[in-house]
Amino acid sequence: SAVISQKPSRDICQRGTSLTIQCQVDSQVTMMFWYRQQPGQSLTLIATANQGSEATYESGFVIDKFPISRPNLTFSTLTVSNMSPEDSSIYLCSVAGGILPNTEAFFGQGTRLTVV
Amino acid sequence: GQQVMQIPQYQHVQEGEDFTTYCNSSTTLSNIQWYKQRPGGHPVFLIQLVKSGEVKKQKRLTFQFGEAKKNSSLHITATQTTDVGTYFCAGVNSGYALNFGKGTSLLVTP
Numbered sequence: 001s002a003v004i005s006q007k008p009s010r011d012i013c014q015r016g017t018s019l020t021i022q023c024q025v026d027s028q029v030t031m032m033f034w035y036r037q038q039p040g041q042s043l044t045l046i047a048t049a050n051q052g053s054e055a056t057y058e059s060g061f062v063i064d065k066f067p068i069s070r071p072n073l074t075f076s077t078l079t080v081s082n083m084s085p086e087d088s089s090i091y092l093c094s095v096a097g098g099i100l101p102n103t104e105a106f107f108g109q110g111t112r113l114t115v116v
Numbered sequence: 117g118q119q120v121m122q123i124p125q126y127q128h129v130q131e132g133e134d135f136t137t138y139c140n141s142s143t144t145l146s147n148i149q150w151y152k153q154r155p156g157g158h159p160v161f162l163i164q165l166v167k168s169g170e171v172k173k174q175k176r177l178t179f180q181f182g183e184a185k186k187n188s189s190l191h192i193t194a195t196q197t198t199d200v201g202t203y204f205c206a207g208v209n210s211g212y213a214l215n216f217g218k219g220t221s222l223l224v225t226p
Contacts, residue, residue: 031212031213033213033214040221041218042204042216042217042218042219043159043204043214043216044216045213045214045215048212048213092158092159094214096212097161102146102147102164102166103164104149104161104164105149105151105159105161105206105214106161107158107159107160108158109157109158110158
C-alpha cells in the first residue's frame, strides 16, 4: 500500500493568482497522477507526472495552466495558474500500488480549491 | 479514446433494499476496478476484475465482469447506511492511468 500526504487540504484563492499543491508519498513510485473532481462529478485525469521527464497532459489540459514538477520518486507538485472561478474543484494526486496496470490506485485526501 | 459509462447516476434506497450499478466501456478492458468515495472523502479501492466473466464477492457486495470484458456491475445486497457514497468503476487507459465512470451516488435511508 501507499500513504499519500497532500497539502493544502483546502484553500480559498483570489482569481488571477496561482496555487501549488504538494503530494508526498511514503514510498518510491514510478508514476504519479493528478486528477480534478468538480463538485458532484467524476474524476478527470489532468496529467501523469513522470520522474525525470515532462508530465504527460490529457486533452483539454495544458502545461501553462497546470505546470507539474516531479523532482524525485516520492514527490510531485501541481500548480493551478492564473486561477478563475471555473478552476474551483477538488484536486487529487494518485499513485499505483504496484506493477501497472494490474494494481490498485491510492489517492491523497484531495485539495478543495475555491476561487473567488 | 476509451469512454466508461455508468448508470444510474443516483439511487435512493431504503435500508435493507438491494442496489446495483452498471458500468459499460466503449472498448474492451484489460481489467476494471471499483472504488467507493464517501461524502467529503477520496476514492478508496474496492476490487479489481481481470478475467472474462469473473465474479467476486466481498460480504454483501458482488462484482461481475462481462464475458466480452466491456461491462461490469456492482450489486449490494441488503444495503446499510454505511454503504452511502459514490461508487465508481474505472478502466485502465493506455497510459496506465484510471479512466473513471461518472459514478453512482447511493443514498440509504434508515
